Structures are given as structure tokens and as C-alpha cells.
Amino acid sequence: MRPVLALSRGLPACPRAINPRRPNLPQSFSSSARVARWNSTTSNGEGAHKDGSKSGSTSSSWSAGRVALVSALAAGVGYTLATTTRSTPSQKSSPLQYGSVADFEKAIAEVRSKLGEDVVSTDEDDLQLHGFSEWSSVNAERLPVAIAYPKSTEEVSEIAKICHKYKMPMVPYSGGSSLEANFSAPYGGMTIDFADMNKILELHEDDLDIVVQPSIQWMDLNEKIKDSGLFFPVDPGPSAMIGGMIGTNCSGTNAVRYGTMKDWVINLTVVLADGRIMKTRKRPRKTSAGYNLTGLFVGSEGTLGIVTEATLKLAPVPEQTRVGVVSFLTMHDAASTAMQLIKKGIPVQCMEILDDVQMDVINRAGGTGRSWKKQPTLFFKFSGTTAGVADSIALTTKLAQGNKADTFEFAKTEREAHDLWSARKQSLWSMMALRKEGSEIWSTDVAVPVSRLPEIIDISKKELDDLGLFASILGHIGDGNFHSSIMYDRNDPVERERVEKVVHDMVDRALEMEGSCTGEHGVGLGKKGSLRKELGPCTIDVMRSIKRSLDPNWLLNPGKIFDHESEPEQ
Template sequence: MRASLLASRRFSARALRPRTPQFWACGGRWNSSSAETENKHNSSDSESSAGASSPFWTPGKALLFSAFAAGLGYSYASLQIPAKQTKPQYGSAQDFEKVVSELRTKLGEDSISTDEDELHRHGFSEWSSVNADRLPVAIAYPTTTEEVSEIAKVCHKYKMPMIPYSGGSSLEANFSAPYGGMTIDFAMMNQILDMHEADMDVVVQPSIQWMDLNEKIKDTGLFFPVDPGPSAMIGGMVGTNCSGTNAVRYGTMKDWVINLTVVLADGQIIKTRRRPRKTSAGYNLTGMFVGSEGTLGIVTEATLKLTNIPEETRVGVVAFPTIRDAASTAMQLIRKGIPVQCMELMDDVQMDVINRAGGTGRQWKVSPTLFFKFSGTKAGVADSVDLTTKLAKTNKAQSFEFARDEKEAHDLWSARKQALWAMLALCKEGSDVWSTDVAVPLSRLPDIIEISKKELFDLGIFTSILGHIGDGNFHASIMYDRQKPEERAKVEKLVHDMVDRALEMEGSCTGEHGVGLGKKSSLKKELGPGTIDVMRSVKRSLDPHWLLNPGKIFDAED
């Protein structure tokens, strides 16, 4: 079964239990009244029995014993609590061979692949701005949570890194293998496990695509609203806390995950919480794993909230003379509380890409453009369209067009969703596309987009700006020649300057792509060493040997 599925596909932690603290303690219970009585008694005795032998527990002896006990306690604690971890120590090549052999025995020969093409596909991404120098040692293809647990137990035994992999469409080398190790591909875990229509939630495995999920449940009148790139799968979406075009109305991945089944570094299986939408029971472990990029545990199941498919949906396209006019319209619309489902920005270059790629059945104005999707009741949609039209006109809107029918609306929105792939299709031989994103407070959007657009234009190469402008998140795509080191250096500087500018505006180095390998230094600037150290402490408590997706988000040492 595994072999046939692998041939057809192209893309696709139990932690060490915290030790109970053990303390040196005297067995008695302190009682203030008894102590006072005893002190008075001793005082009376000493006064009436001068010259009698002194009691054994003199103040000096008590102090000496306290110091001795404290020293023993400190020594014991030093043995139990390791010093600050530095560079992780992994198993040898021979150890990794033992992992492969043991897992093939436990799970079957075709459960583990060491094929060179498979290793390259799982360790390198042409979409990512950076890639690791190494490839994984082997690829595991589990079919159940229990098999993932077995994989983790064996890898933990021989200190072999583990890298979760679902869709492979990440942009910051999130699934790369800088220390080698075992990539765990969930290609065979792509099913809906349980549908609770009355409760409006669904339990899924990590390699189901969000588009496939919505197609399978559409007859229920419900849908899952988080919508990143078309090829994205639930596991990767959880790992990066992604969003998509619907974020302005529905929020991001963290808002739609009820609970997770997670395999910890040593193979222990946990569930982060139960199924009600509301709970105050303990720490929010679900939220901790969402966005952790597989560095804390391996997600094998997710319970997701669903919502109702809107009664009415309309797609509108508004062209503006400048990108600042478009960004200002977006900011003002959100500030006024006009309800929209989606609000996307595409600059003039990206509109030209849509026209050249075809597929929408018409030619669009090559100007900075906002894409709107209005949804809700018919009356509500009509009201939102009217208010948006009036607001756009005050910001010099050149045109306001609506898709003429459902097919055109679908084709138009598909063109927006396929923007990155459309640019990749236009790449010349030897060229790459560097795609990055930042997020800023809404009031700073017009400023950063205008400055970034000018700097991109000054590069003198093919660049574009697009993104989920309704929540302050935008993307830059830059096509450059990887054979020209000086050109890459310019691109790299521009991207770093854009990130630094976002941080100066109290923004973030990444709105939805995650940190991965590519933005670790930017994360330090954004959060500071204290916050990073807190994250490290959480990582060490769950994964003390640094086996889970090592090298991502932050390193074991600065």
C-alpha cells in the first residue's frame, strides 16, 4: 500500500517526564505556640540550672547542619538538572543505520526509504529562500499515530533528529534537515477521521489538503475557512500558524484548532485537550504547539472548528493609481468596520503576471489592485459593497468591477491564490523566486508598502508585492538570477531591510510563513534574548536532546 501511494505522489514527542523535585527536609511540623513554649521552658531551665550540660542542638550546631544539608541538596540538584545545554549531540552514522534497520523490522520494508531522489525532495525546496547543506538520512512513511510513536522511540534511542513533513510547500526551509536525521512524511495519513456535523468540528490527519477537506464536507453546509496556498496541508498549516485570504474575517490557524494529538520526542502520545470549544482546564497546550514548526512535538491528528458556508458571496476588483492609495483604502475599511471576507493586494507587476498567465478569461488593468470577497446574507453583502465602493472612490479608485458570474469569480480568486506559482512559471532558466512576508500594525501599512515598493523597483529586476493586506500582512516576491552572487546579495539586503523596517514599526518578521531556518536572526531582533530563552526552556523540557526539527526557529545556543 505504501509503495503504490509513494509512486503516485509528487508533493507531499513522549518527552522525558519532569523529575519530581526531591528536597532534604526535617520530618517535624513547625508549630509556633509549641516553639514558644519550648523556648520559655529552655530559658527557665537554663536560668535555674546554671552549670548543667548544654543541649545537643546549640545554635552553632544547627547552623552547621543547615549548611551541610543545603550543600547536599545543591549537589543533588546539580546532578538532576543538567547545565545549560549547548550544542546537541546526535548519534553516529552507524546509529542511524540501526534506526533504519529496526524501523524496517517493526513497520515493514517499504515504510522507510533511502532513495536519493526521495531524500533530495524532502531536504531541498526550490520555493525556499534558504536550504540546508545536508539532506535527511531516510524518509519514514507512517500510517497511524502509533507508528509515529514507534518511529520516535527508536530515533530517541539512537539520538536521531526527526523532521515532520506534510505538504513541502514552506518558504523558510521549515522542513529541511540541517543535521540529517529521519524525515517523517505523512503522505499516508491524509484522511478525515471523524466528522461531528452537529458540533461543527472535524478530526483530520496531517496530510489532508485544506481544499480537499472542504470539498469532502461541502454537502454538510460547513467549511474550514483558513485558506493559504492551494497545496498546503493541515500539518504544515498547524506548524506555521498560517493564515490566508480569509484571515481578515476568520483569523488564522490558531483560532480554528480545538485540540491536537501529538507524539513527543521519546514517543509518548498526548492529546492537548478535549473537544469542547471552551475550556479553562490548565495550560493552553494546543496554542503552544500551533506555530512551533514541529520543534516541540509531532502532530498526528487535529480537531478543527468549522463554520457555515455563507449564503451569498461576491468578488470585486478595484484598481488604484498608486499602491499607497490601495493600502490606505484597506486600512480605512478595517478601521470603519465594514465587513469583508477577504481583502487582498496585488501590485501592477502582479496584475501583469495574471494577465500573462491567463486563466481568468479577461485582461485586467495593470495597476495596484485590491481584491475583495464579500460574503454573508444578500442584504449584508449589498450593504458592504455599497460602503466599500464609496470609500474606494474617496481614495482615487480608477475602477470597481465585479465578477460577472460564479465561474469568473472562481477563476479570478484562483488567479490570486496561484500568484506565486504564476511567477515561478515565468522564471527563466537559472532564476529563483525569493518570497518573503512581514506584518505591521494596520496604521503603518501605507508607509511600509510604499517604501518597499520603491526599493523593489530600484532593484531593476522582476519584483512584485501582494498579500493579505486586511490583517497587516504583505508579501514580496523577487525573481533573481542565482548564478549572479552580486544580484543575490542585493536581494538579500533588501529583504533584511524590509524586515528591519517592519520591526521598527512594531511589526513582525513573519506573518504566516514561519521562522524556519531563514528568519532566526530576525526573530532575535523581534523578541529579544529573554523571550527566546523562555522558548528554549520549553523546548528543553519537552525535547532535552534537541531531536525534533532541530535548527528551526532558534538554536540550542546563541
């Protein structure tokens, strides 16, 4: 049976994203103060709940469980008071309101009654795990009220129906490795963890596709189908799971050849906010039957529906794969090589850039069995037929030499190739392992047209070096996407302000170059302001209208990508 200890922490009434690595949850905020705070913020001014009951006193009848719900419900009240939707500049629609304390209690009890006591947890550690991420540069000030663990699409549907009935927010959760607080719970509510939905449901080898549940890791998926001669080529961080990968439309090191997540999803089974179950399409590779609903849900971060199954394309395992490492004297030379290689159409499977700092991280973390030059470096993976790989290597070598490549070498064995590529895949984790007490890593990404890569990488690298901190550039340069990771002192507000400026300047610079504020991490809580700059109010309003049509009560992962209200006119 899952633990049922309740969260008993005071939470502020108005939601906002914060940057400290742990939620700001003051331990001294007493139960009485929580209840009094709830009474003073109810929208009717009398502390009346939707069920008609009054809450004008802080009697001892308030259990720890109800205190937890009060804390979450305060978020709903803050949401009600703070958010309105404008259909025209002069006309505002009615504000939304989440359920009461009693409603949330009823929702949790009803889920347990219908699906079993073990399906829902309110354990404090469980809530912390699902509401806070050490990977993320931002976190919400609240935690979810409860965690649900469904085992099937039908159980997810039942949970959604109950949450819809009681107006309880729902937050999908799979791997928990997102970097923009994509799975945080700024309005409390119920997190739906797919830990028990991690299976391969069907493998169609002749059709080169597979049906999976959302919490299967992509690496685990490939391990299980390795004897088929097929693999799933989208390869972000090692811990990533299919549900989160769909939610953020992630990419990975293979993107230069195989594209991003949106290119590999055939169809989705989705549970809507009211519990209805839909399938976006059937299983052929191409169709002209209606709207592309599959594409609508990929990248929506769980704000439009809850993905419970996915049919994914598979690719044949290449005949041969070689890993090459090329070092350069400058980041500009490395980035120019990548841009020219793309323009010439030289086929490579992967092309990654790591600066001198990141190469030092690889050396200090160990694991490759050797020490590499602490210089800007391109990692290549060539794959295909033996003749095709040899031709690609020759063309790439010639091009790199024309851009002042310092060294060019290949992994001599399959083991060395595996270790070297693993070092690249573990780069963020390796950097985090080098943190000192009190330091944190801010990791972010942008994407630009490939012709602008050398320029933006040059400028960004200089600004990172000028910080005087342990800061690096790395990423999927083959598709114009790169990341920065900065180690800073979380207890030093001046240092944090300097880091924020560099990150925001890098994002703004990418937008000025007709790029994107996020290549694969998603928007979440952290980049909503940048998304508005990137797309403008009209595009955001269209997105908001789609959200409103599918989720009029704003229950699905609220607060992510954009807020409920329109932006005020300047």
C-alpha cells in the same frame, strides 16, 4: 516496497543555511574522503563510536548505505562541537551529541523490523525531495538520511521511540510547500512524511468540527465536506496541508474575517520526542482546564512535538459571496483604502492587495478569461446574507472612491469569480512559471499594525522598483500582512546581494514599526536572526527552555526557529 538506494554524497561537517536552490553537495567527494573526514571530526579524537567500535581506516567494508549515514552523522558531530547551552553567562551546560553511524543503521533497521520494510526509504531522489525545496529562499546543505512513511499515530510513536533511543533527529513533513526551509534537515536524521495519513477521521456536523490527519489538503477537506453546508475557512496556498498549516500558524486570504490557524484548532494529538502520545485537550469550544497546550504547538514548526491528528472548527458556508476588483493609481491609495475599511469595521471576507507587477503576472499567466489593468489593485470577497453583502459593497465602493479608485467592478458569474480568485491564489506559482533559465523567486512576508501599512508598502514598493528586477508586492492586507516576490539571477552574486539587502531592510523596517518578521511563513532556517531582533534574548531563552523541557536531546526538527545555544553577549 519503497526503494532503498543510499545517498552517497559528501557533506560538510558544520551545518549552515545556504541560499542556492540546490544543496551544495560536491559529487567529487569520494567515499574514502567522507569516512576520513568523519574520523577526523569525532569528539574523542580517536574515531570511536558510541558502541565502542573504532573507525581508524577507510576499508572497503563501508557500504554506500553507511556512507550516507556518515554524511548525516557529520552533521551531528558539527552540532556537538558547535552548540552549548548557557544557564548563566559564566556557566555552560554539556553539549549534545547525536547517534553514531552504527546507531543510525540500527534505528533504520529497527523501524523496518517493527513496522515493515516499506515504511522507510533511503532512495536518493526521495531524500532530495524531502530535503530541498524550490519554493524556499534558503535550503540546508544536508539531506535527511531516511524517510519514514507512517500510517497511524501509533506508528509515529514507534518511530519516535526508536529515534529517541538512538538519538536520531526527526523532521515532520506534510505538504512540502514552506518558504523558509521549515522541513529541511540541516542535521540529517529521519524525515517523517505523513503522505499515508491524509484522511478525515470524524465529522461532527452538529458541533461544527472535524478530526483530520496532518496530510489532508485544506482544499480537499472542503471538497469532501461540501454537502454538509460547512467549510474550513483558513485558505493559504492551494497545495498546503493541515500539518504544515498548524506548524507555521498560517493564515490566507480569509484572515481578515476568519483569523489565522490558531483560531481554528480545538485540540491536537501529538507524539512527543520520546514517543509518548498526548492530547492537548478535549473537544468543547471553550475550556479553562490548565495551560493552553494547543496554542503552544500551533506555530511551533514541529520543534516541540509531532502532530498526528487535529480537531478543527468549521464554519457555515455563507449565503452569498461576491468578488470585487478595485484598481488604483498608486499603492498608497490602495493601502489607505484597506486601512480605513478595517477601522470603519466594514465586514469583508477577504481583502488582498496586488501591485502592478502582479497584475501583469495574472494577465500573462492567463486563466481569468480577460485582461486586467496593470495597476495596484485590491481584491475583495464579500460574503454573508444577501442584504449584508449589498450593504458592505455600497460602503466599500464609497470609501474606495474617496481614495481615488480608478475602476470598481465585480465578477459577473460564479465561474468568473472562481477564476479571478484562483488567479490570486496561484500568484506565486504564476510568477514562478515565468522564470527564465537560471532565475529564481525569493518570496518573503512581514506583518505590521494596520495603521503603518500605507507607509511600509510605499517604501517597500519603491525599493523593489529600484532593483530593476521583476519584483512584486501582494498579500493579505486585511490583517496587516503582505508578501514580496522577487525574480533574480541565482548565478549573479551582486544581484543576489542587492535582493538580500532589500528583503532584510523590509523585515527590519517592519520590526521598527512594531511588526513581525513573518506573518504566516514561519521562521524555519531563514528568519532566525530576524526573530532574535523581534523578540529579544529573554523571550528566545524562554522558548528555548520550553523546547529543552519537551525535547532535551534536541531531536525534533533541530535548527528551526532558534539554535540550541544562547546568543553570545555583545
